[in-house]
Each structure stands twice: as C-alpha cells, then as structure tokens.
Amino acid sequence: MVEPVVRPFVMRLLVAFLAGLIAATLFVALMVRQGIAPFEMQPPPVPLARISLGSDDFPALKNDNLLRAARGEPVDRVPVWVMRQAGRYLPEFQEVRAKHDFFTVCRTPELACEVTMQPLRRFDLDASIIFSDILVIPQALGITVEMKPGVGPVLPEPLVGPADLERLNQTGTIERLKYVGEAITMMRRMLEGKVPLFGFTGAPWTLMGYMIEGGGSKTMSKAKAWLTDHPEASQKLLDILTDQVVDYLVMQVKAGAQMLQVFESSADHLSKEQFLSVSLPCLKRIRVDLLRKLADEGVPAVPMVLFAKGAMHSLAEQSETGYEVLGLDWTIDPEEARKQVGPNVTLQGNLDPQDMYKSPEELRELVLTMVRKFGKHRYIANLGHGITPQTPIESMTVLVKAVHDAL
Numbered sequence: 001m002v003e004p005v006v007r008p009f010v011m012r013l014l015v016a017f018l019a020g021l022i023a024a025t026l027f028v029a030l031m032v033r034q035g036i037a038p039f040e041m042q043p044p045p046v047p048l049a050r051i052s053l054g055s056d057d058f059p060a061l062k063n064d065n066l067l068r069a070a071r072g073e074p075v076d077r078v079p080v081w082v083m084r085q086a087g088r089y090l091p092e093f094q095e096v097r098a099k100h101d102f103f104t105v106c107r108t109p110e111l112a113c114e115v116t117m118q119p120l121r122r123f124d125l126d127a128s129i130i131f132s133d134i135l136v137i138p139q140a141l142g143i144t145v146e147m148k149p150g151v152g153p154v155l156p157e158p159l160v161g162p163a164d165l166e167r168l169n170q171t172g173t174i175e176r177l178k179y180v181g182e183a184i185t186m187m188r189r190m191l192e193g194k195v196p197l198f199g200f201t202g203a204p205w206t207l208m209g210y211m212i213e214g215g216g217s218k219t220m221s222k223a224k225a226w227l228t229d230h231p232e233a234s235q236k237l238l239d240i241l242t243d244q245v246v247d248y249l250v251m252q253v254k255a256g257a258q259m260l261q262v263f264e265s266s267a268d269h270l271s272k273e274q275f276l277s278v279s280l281p282c283l284k285r286i287r288v289d290l291l292r293k294l295a296d297e298g299v300p301a302v303p304m305v306l307f308a309k310g311a312m313h314s315l316a317e318q319s320e321t322g323y324e325v326l327g328l329d330w331t332i333d334p335e336e337a338r339k340q341v342g343p344n345v346t347l348q349g350n351l352d353p354q355d356m357y358k359s360p361e362e363l364r365e366l367v368l369t370m371v372r373k374f375g376k377h378r379y380i381a382n383l384g385h386g387i388t389p390q391t392p393i394e395s396m397t398v399l400v401k402a403v404h405d406a407l
C-alpha cells in the first residue's frame with residue numbers, strides 16, 4: 001500500500017507522465033503528416049539477395065507472352081525482341097554514348113536503365129534486356145577490357161599461356177559485378193511490369209576466346225591453339241568461367257531478372273566435335289548448377305535461352321540440355337530446326353540481320369513467312385544475331401508489326 005502522504009505525489013507524477021506521452025504522440029503524428037521523419041523510420045536497407053525473392057516486390061507483369069512462350073503455354077501474340085535492341089542504330093543511344101564511355105554506361109544503373117528503356121519507347125517489343133556486355137566477367141576477373149570506337153572490345157593484356165591463369169582474381173568477382181544487379185533491380189521498377197526483363201551472360205568458350213585473343217578475332221586461332229596445346233589449362237579456364245557465370249546468373253535472378261540468355265556467340269569457330277566436347281558440357285553445367293543453387297536458396301528459377309551461334313549442327317544435342325529456349329541463327333530453316341529439336345523446346349530467331357536493310361515491303365514479307373513457318377506455339381521472334389549499327393530504324397517498326405500481324 002502507498003502511504004497517504006505520498007499518494008498525491010504519485011498521482012501528480014502519473015498525470016505528468018500521461019500528459020507527456022500524449023504530447024509526444026501528437027508531436028510525432030504531426031511530423032509524420034508533414035512528411036518529416038522524427039526518427040529513423042526507414043527500414044534497414046534490404047540486402048540485394050532479398051530484393052526480388054517475392055516477385056510481388058515488383059510491379060505486376062502486364063505482358064507475359066515471352067515467359068509463356070518459353071514455358072510452352074498459349075500466347076496472345078507471338079512475342080518479339082531483338083538481340084542488341086539497345087544500340088548504335090538508335091540516335092538516342094549515340095547521344096548517351098557521346099557523353100559517356102561504354103563501361104560507364106554499364107556501371108551506372110541510371111544510364112544502363114535509360115538505354116535499356118530506349119527501344120521500348122519506340123517499338124512495341126515484348127521483352128527488355130538489361131544493358132551490359134558479356135565482357136564484364138573477364139573485367140571482374142581482373143583483365144582490362146576497353147571498348148574502342150570503331151574497333152570493338154580490346155583486351156590489351158590477354159592470357160598468353162597457362163601461367164597467366166594465376167592473374168585471374170576469382171574472389172569477390174560477383175561483388176564487383178553488383179552494379180549489374182543494381183541496374184536490373186532499378187529496371188524492374190522502371191518497367192512497371194510492361195514487359196519481362198532479360199539478364200544475360202557470355203558462355204565460357206566465347207569469354208575464353210576474347211580473353212586469349214585480346215578482342216574479337218576472325219579465326220580464333222590462339223584460343224583454338226590453347227585447346228590443343230594446353231588442354232588442361234583450357235579446361236581449368238573453362239571451369240573457372242563456368243563457376244563465375246553460374247554465380248553471376250544467380251545474382252541476376254535474385255536482383256530481378258525474369259529470363260536469362262546465355263550467348264555462345266563464338267560457337268561458329270568450333271567443329272561439331274569441339275562444340276560437343278568443349279562448349280556444351282559448360283553450357284549444361286551452367287544450367288544444372290544454377291538450378292541447384294537457386295533451389296538451395298529458395299529462389300524461383302527463370303526460363304533460359306541458349307544461343308549458340310553457328311552450332312545449328314548440334315540442335316538435337318542442345319535440346320537435351322534443359323534450356324527452355326534455343327536461339328537460332330539465320331542459317332537454319334525454321335521447319336528443319338523444329339524437326340531436329342522436337343516439340344518440347346521453344347525456338348527463338350532467326351531473321352538474317354541483313355534482311356533489315358531490305359525495303360519495308362520485302363522485309364514484311366520475309367517476317368510473315370518466317371513467323372508462319374515457326375508457328376504460334378513455342379516460338380519467340382528475333383533476329384538470328386544482333387542488330388547491326390546502320391539498320392534503318394523503320395525496319396524495327398516493320399519487323400515488330402509483321403510479327404504481331406502474322407498469326
């Protein structure tokens with residue numbers, strides 16, 4: 001029991017406390033209404049790994065024809081996108097490039113998102129692809145890569161012999177590529193669910209080629225010499241690159257990539273036998289290890305495209321790798337490709353980029369014929385390789401409309 005003398009004092013203390021509490025509550029409420037945070041009200045920053053775990057964190061997808069085509073589900077219309085759809089054929093891209101170096105654009109999420117968005121403002125495309133380059137992986141491994149105007153990528157200190165593998169800095173690579181994840185996450189918000197967003201990577205053999213040749217090469221003679229002269233070092237390099245590619249793709253999916261494309265753009269330099277023994281095992285492992293790692297982390301998998309340019313000789317083998325979609329170059333007829341892969345894979349492609357220089361009428365006819373040959377089921381329209389810099393912009397409009405009109 002409280003003594004009668006101290007009772008008024010306790011009462012006064014209680015009243016004062018309650019009054020203070022009410023005043024503080026009113027003060028905080030007033031500040032919140034004014035938009036002023038009276039104390040740190042922001043939730044702690046969400047680690048990148050958690051950002052996209054629930055796709056509900058991002059705006060809902062309005063056009064999912066690309067994803068449905070990849071999964072073999074019915075589509076409203078044949079989805080179409082174009083490899084290198086953000087690029088030099090667009091004056092607004094040239095404008096950004098006039099002010100910023102190529103890798104600065106890649107490394108600055110605002111700039112990467114701006115150029116990713118550019119083709120979507122002009123054309124009724126069914127997909128976007130994050131602006132970056134396949135050579136960011138060699139760069140993150142410590143190999144200098146420069147983008148020389150009119151020349152293309154230059155690696156001034158290529159790998160010369162097996163001892164140079166020591167130069168590869170394999171720790172912290174994905175941390176150094178975090179800017180790609182940041183661009184992907186920013187882009188998912190910017191897209192507002194308009195179309196799905198592709199992430200991508202170069203495949204190990206293609207990356208190995210650039211790292212040994214020191215840039216693009218007509219013959220790949222040095223990289224091919226490695227395969228015969230240094231078989232063990234070649235395999236070690238391919239293994240290192242495969243591991244990095246897997247972790248890089250895991251990071252991209254976590255950041256919000258809804259589909260992935262693996263570019264084996266230099267498969268055309270390999271014989272069929274070499275493609276099957278050098279390239280394909282890496283491509284298979286990328287798929288298997290990626291799915292396992294995503295499952296381990298409770299992250300839903302996304303559909304994947306395998307684009308092995310110049311490896312149309314091995315479509316049957318490619319169709320057994322588990323990739324939902326196979327990208328075709330223009331050297332194969334759509335009906336022939338379908339015959340070789342069977343009904344359970346989606347095909348993507350395959351207009352000759354050179355056809356984009358034809359008259360609008362001729363181009364439209366070519367596209368209509370192509371799309372009708374592929375059919376509406378399990379098909380994604382695209383070129384058979386990247387769009388070239390001099391392509392008339394109008395050809396893109398004609399291409400996209402013809403795809404959507406065809407069926």
Ligand SMILES: Cc1c2[nH]c(c1CCC(=O)O)Cc1[nH]c(c(CCC(=O)O)c1C)Cc1[nH]c(c(CCC(=O)O)c1C)Cc1[nH]c(c(C)c1CCC(=O)O)C2
Nearest residue numbers: 083084085086087129130131132133134152153263265386
């Ligand atoms: C082999 C390859 C590279 N990069 C890429 C590949 C695989 C695809 C293919 O086979 O075409 C992939 C790539 N490169 C680029 C993208 C952007 C996304 C897109 O819109 O498709 C993608 C998907 C931007 C780029 N990458 C590059 C440019 C143009 C360079 C510039 O802006 O100065 C763009 C828009 C430079 C690049 N980067 C590379 C080369 C050979 C070149 C020079 C050739 C060229 O200029 O087109 C390496």
